[in-house]
Amino acid sequence: MKVAIVQHEIREQDVEWTLQHITALMDGQTGADLYVLPEMFATGFMTEGAEEHGLRILNWMQEQARSRNAAIAGSVAAFPKSFPQGTDLPHSRSEQLLRNRLYFVRPDGSYEYYDKRHLFSYAGEQETYAAGERRVVVEWRGVRFLLQVCYDLRFPVFSRNRDDYDAIIYVANWPQKRREVWQTLLKARALENQCFVIGVNIVGNDKSVRPIRQAHDKQGEYVGDSVIHDAYGHIIAQCTPGKAETAAAELDMNELQRFREKFPVLRDRD
Numbered sequence: 001m002k003v004a005i006v007q008h009e010i011r012e013q014d015v016e017w018t019l020q021h022i023t024a025l026m027d028g029q030t031g032a033d034l035y036v037l038p039e040m041f042a043t044g045f046m047t048e049g050a051e052e053h054g055l056r057i058l059n060w061m062q063e064q065a066r067s068r069n070a071a072i073a074g075s076v077a078a079f080p081k082s083f084p085q086g087t088d089l090p091h092s093r094s095e096q097l098l099r100n101r102l103y104f105v106r107p108d109g110s111y112e113y114y115d116k117r118h119l120f121s122y123a124g125e126q127e128t129y130a131a132g133e134r135r136v137v138v139e140w141r142g143v144r145f146l147l148q149v150c151y152d153l154r155f156p157v158f159s160r161n162r163d164d165y166d167a168i169i170y171v172a173n174w175p176q177k178r179r180e181v182w183q184t185l186l187k188a189r190a191l192e193n194q195c196f197v198i199g200v201n202i203v204g205n206d207k208s209v210r211p212i213r214q215a216h217d218k219q220g221e222y223v224g225d226s227v228i229h230d231a232y233g234h235i236i237a238q239c240t241p242g243k244a245e246t247a248a249a250e251l252d253m254n255e256l257q258r259f260r261e262k263f264p265v266l267r268d269r270d
Contacts, residue, residue: 001143003167003196004032004248007226007239009204010044015053018042019060021244026064029246033141035064037074038202038226039100039150039171045077045128054078054101061105068107071140075102075116075149075171080130097130102147102171104138112138114147118155125151137165143251145169153185153199156192161266166256167196174201175220182225190229194260196251197229203242231259 006025011017019042026035042057057076065072078101100116115132119125135158136147146165150172152158159168168189174182182201190197203224228237228249237249260266 001033001141001251001253002031002248003034003036003198003228003237003251004029004246005198005200005226005228005237005239006035006037006041006246007201007203007224008038008041008244010038010041010202012044013046015042015056019057023064025244025246026068029248030068032068032070032248034071034073035068036169036171036198036200037072038200039075039102039173040077041074041171041202043077044173058103058105058111061103062109062111065105065107066109070107072105073102073145073147073169073171075100077101077129078113098128099132100125100129100149102149102169104140104145104147106140112136112147114149116149116152117158118151120151142253143167150174153182153189156189159189159193160269161193161195162269163266165195166253167198167251168193170197170199172199172201173222174225176223177220179223179225183227186227187229187233190231191233194231194256194263194265196231196256199228200226203244231256 008022008025043053054076061072077098080099102114103111105111114136117132119129119131138145144165146168148159148168148170153170186197186199201224202222204222223241224239225241226239227235230236237247239245239247
């Protein structure tokens with residue numbers, strides 16, 4: 001399976017420009033079975049008009065998946081369900097809060113999703129978003145993917161391999177000031193779980209992507225460091241730091257299976 005990672009800039013208040021920017025990047029990386037986009041890839045953490053933008057972005061993902069005969073994965077701000085225009089929002093606080101929702105969209109338009117479990121309380125993310133409750137693994141063209149979002153990377157117990165996946169997808173807005181953590185933990189997740197790890201991050205600066213976090217991370221820079229690791233921890237694809245671009249790698253499932261059989265770490269897990 002060929003997986004393409006798309007490292008790009010998010011332009012403040014300009015969803016259409018951002019989607020066109022991503023489309024052009026994907027056009028330059030043809031033939032992938034799966035394209036992985038960052039966390040909140042079209043809007044950043046802008047919440048105004050989230051429901052309207054969320055539906056538009058999901059439709060765009062379905063169009064892209066269909067036209068490329070490939071799956072598309074990326075996170076979007078979404079309500080737990082849609083509400084008809086003119087109706088009152090529910091009284092439950094949980095239902096009023098958004099979800100940081102990682103969609104996995106197939107070419108036939110069907111999709112599955114994972115809602116971010118670990119919210120970044122350091123920046124008050126829990127004030128706008130509700131935590132997800134489900135651990136989600138999706139299968140696509142013979143590969144099983146565990147879906148994860150950004151801060152989830154710091155919590156290895158939640159992502160422990162139960163012999164139920166072959167690769168982890170981490171989509172993120174991870175700032176440059178903590179890039180060593182990003183790089184180290186992505187490799188660690190690959191090694192400890194004997195799996196491929198796909199980490200996709202943005203480039204750009206804080207003012208366009210993270211208004212809810214300005215109290216702690218004002219004008220933070222995002223350099224990307226998007227990467228794919230194999231189960232040995234080796235880098236098999238990476239994007240240039242600070243540059244909007246794509247990279248791709250083949251996930252060799254036969255080699256993964258041989259490694260797991262030769263060195264069966266997972267059977268000794270807690």
